[in-house]
Amino acid sequence: MARRSIIAVMLSLPAVASMAAAAAAADVRHFSFAYDQPHTTAYGIAGDTFADKLNELSHGTMVIDQFPGAQLGQEPQVLQKLRTGDVDFSMTSTANAATLQPESGVFSIHFVFRSEDHLLKALSDPGVIKAFKEMINGKVEGARILTLGTMGFRDMYGKKEVHNVDDLGNVKVRVQATATEDTMFPAYGAQTVHMPFGDVYTALQTGIVAMAENGINVYQSNKHYEVAPIMSLTQHEANNNVLWVSDKVWNSLSDEQKGWVQTAADEVGKVEPPKALGLENDSMAKLEKMGVKFVKDVDKSGFIKDAQPIQDQLAEKLGPGAVNVLRLVRDVK
Numbered sequence: 001m002a003r004r005s006i007i008a009v010m011l012s013l014p015a016v017a018s019m020a021a022a023a024a025a026a027d028v029r030h031f032s033f034a035y036d037q038p039h040t041t042a043y044g045i046a047g048d049t050f051a052d053k054l055n056e057l058s059h060g061t062m063v064i065d066q067f068p069g070a071q072l073g074q075e076p077q078v079l080q081k082l083r084t085g086d087v088d089f090s091m092t093s094t095a096n097a098a099t100l101q102p103e104s105g106v107f108s109i110h111f112v113f114r115s116e117d118h119l120l121k122a123l124s125d126p127g128v129i130k131a132f133k134e135m136i137n138g139k140v141e142g143a144r145i146l147t148l149g150t151m152g153f154r155d156m157y158g159k160k161e162v163h164n165v166d167d168l169g170n171v172k173v174r175v176q177a178t179a180t181e182d183t184m185f186p187a188y189g190a191q192t193v194h195m196p197f198g199d200v201y202t203a204l205q206t207g208i209v210a211m212a213e214n215g216i217n218v219y220q221s222n223k224h225y226e227v228a229p230i231m232s233l234t235q236h237e238a239n240n241n242v243l244w245v246s247d248k249v250w251n252s253l254s255d256e257q258k259g260w261v262q263t264a265a266d267e268v269g270k271v272e273p274p275k276a277l278g279l280e281n282d283s284m285a286k287l288e289k290m291g292v293k294f295v296k297d298v299d300k301s302g303f304i305k306d307a308q309p310i311q312d313q314l315a316e317k318l319g320p321g322a323v324n325v326l327r328l329v330r331d332v333k
Contacts, residue, residue, distance in 0.1 A: 030063045031088040031249065034078045036070040036197060038221045042151040042276035043091045044068060046243065049271045050089070053264035062260065064089065074196045083142030085248030091149065094240045095176035100140045104132075106322035107240045108180035109314055110307040111300070112329055116152070119238055120273050122332045123148045129269070131328055135321030136242070144250060145242040146265035149272040151215045152280040153235040157224065158204065158211035161295045162232035165189070165302030174200050174212040180314055184236075187306045204228045215239040217276070220283040225292045232295035236303060243268055 033050065035043040044066075051064035072078055072087055075096040081087040083100075097104035106112075113119040122128050129148055137144045156162050156173070169189035175181040177194040185192045193209050203209045205227040212228065213236070219225060243265050253261065284294060315326045 028061050028063060030065050032067055032072065033064045033089040033091075034067045034072040034081070034087045035091045036074050036078065037068065037218060039066065039068040040221050041217050042149070042272055042279055043241070045275050045279075046091045046149055046241070046268045046272045049268045050243065050264050053267040054260060057260040057263060058257070062257065070198055074198055076196075079143070079244075082244050082246045083140075085142070085246050088246055088249045090244045091241050092244065093176065094148075094242055095178050095181070097136065097145070097242050098178045098180070100143070101136050102179065103135050103139075103319045103322040103325075104242075105178045105180040105318055106315055106325050108176065108178050108184075108237055109311050109326065110184045110236045111304050112311065112326065113153075113238045116277055118332060119150060119153075120277070122329045123150055123240070123273055124269070125328070125332050128325065128328045128332065131321070131325050132242075135319075135325060142247050143244050144247065145244055146262060147243045147269035149241040149243065149268060149276070151218065151239040151241065151276045154213045154215055154237045154239045155219075155231050156211055156213050156234050156236075157219055157228045157231040159228060159230060160210070161230055161293075162211075162234060162298060163295060164299040165306060168211075171211055172209045174203060174209040179317070183310060183314055184307060187310055188303060200224065201227060213237075215280060216287070217279040217283040220287055225287060225290070229291070230293045230295065231287075232298050234298050234300065234303065236300075236307075241272075 033047050035047065037043045039047070047064070047066045047068070051066065054062050054064060073081065075092045076099055078087055078090050079092060079096065079100055082090055094104045094107040098108070113122060132148060133145055160167070162168060165188050170191060172191045172193050173185055174195055175185055175192045182192050195203060200212050201222065201224055204212060204224065212224065216231065219231060245261065250258065288294065311326070315322045
């Protein structure tokens with residue numbers, strides 16, 4: 001009798017183990033994290049940092065599945081999917097965030113960030129972060145931002161060199177679709193053209209646009225140098241980003257889980273910006289070895305002269321939140 005009982009217990013052990021494994025698996029949640037740039041860019045750094053920290057804090061119960069390279073759509077589409085709950089997390093530019101909340105366009109105002117050091121200090125400043133989050137989260141329905149990031153500065157690229165503001169006269173430039181861009185570039189004499197980022201390569205190749213602008217690492221990762229082999233370091237605008245979470249996900253989390261998510265996002269805000277600037281320098285070195293020309297002596301004085309009178313006007317048009325964020329950024333020493 002005892003022997004039969006022992007055998008019965010032994011036979012039941014695999015079933016118990018299987019049930020325990022199934023229960024443990026059921027406690028693990030997977031979340032989508034979408035972005036439209038390759039994993040080799042700073043978006044990949046953000047995705048990896050967020051995933052690793054969240055996995056650590058949640059003890060493996062919250063898993064991030066990354067979808068880089070616009071697998072789930074370009075940024076404007078992903079932003080809409082965030083609001084409907086079809087995407088859980090995302091990293092997007094602050095410029096595209098302006099399609100949901102126009103005041104986000106304050107970070108697209110040219111020559112607000114005085115240097116890389118100023119940019120890093122501003123994005124880590126508690127007052128700037130708090131004001132930017134309040135500006136967005138108080139007005140956007142369906143999604144909220146968790147932290148700020150950057151990919152460095154944006155520069156001009158095409159088949160011609162840009163040495164000063166006069167070189168942009170009547171040039172068709174692909175820009176992000178914001179009121180800020182549509183005001184700043186015409187001030188330099190350029191003509192603005194809107195299109196999804198995924199169409200920029202072909203537009204440059206076919207001559208639909210003569211120039212585009214973005215960060216060096218993005219330029220390299222998307223091979224835009226193949227059709228636009230000259231990059232002029234205008235550093236006219238910061239290539240800033242925001243980390244989003246859908247309200248559907250956020251509202252489904254316990255207070256403890258929300259704390260984990262915010263802590264993981266804070267880690268992105270701390271780690272991603274300096275690493276992103278490192279990527280910019282690495283990309284320039286690699287591209288120069290490949291024969292890409294960088295115009296490093298751009299005279300920015302004409303650009304700055306045209307931009308400065310417009311900065312406050314733009315912020316005021318965007319709204320009081322933008323005026324406040326601009327003031328806080330300027331005050332960072």
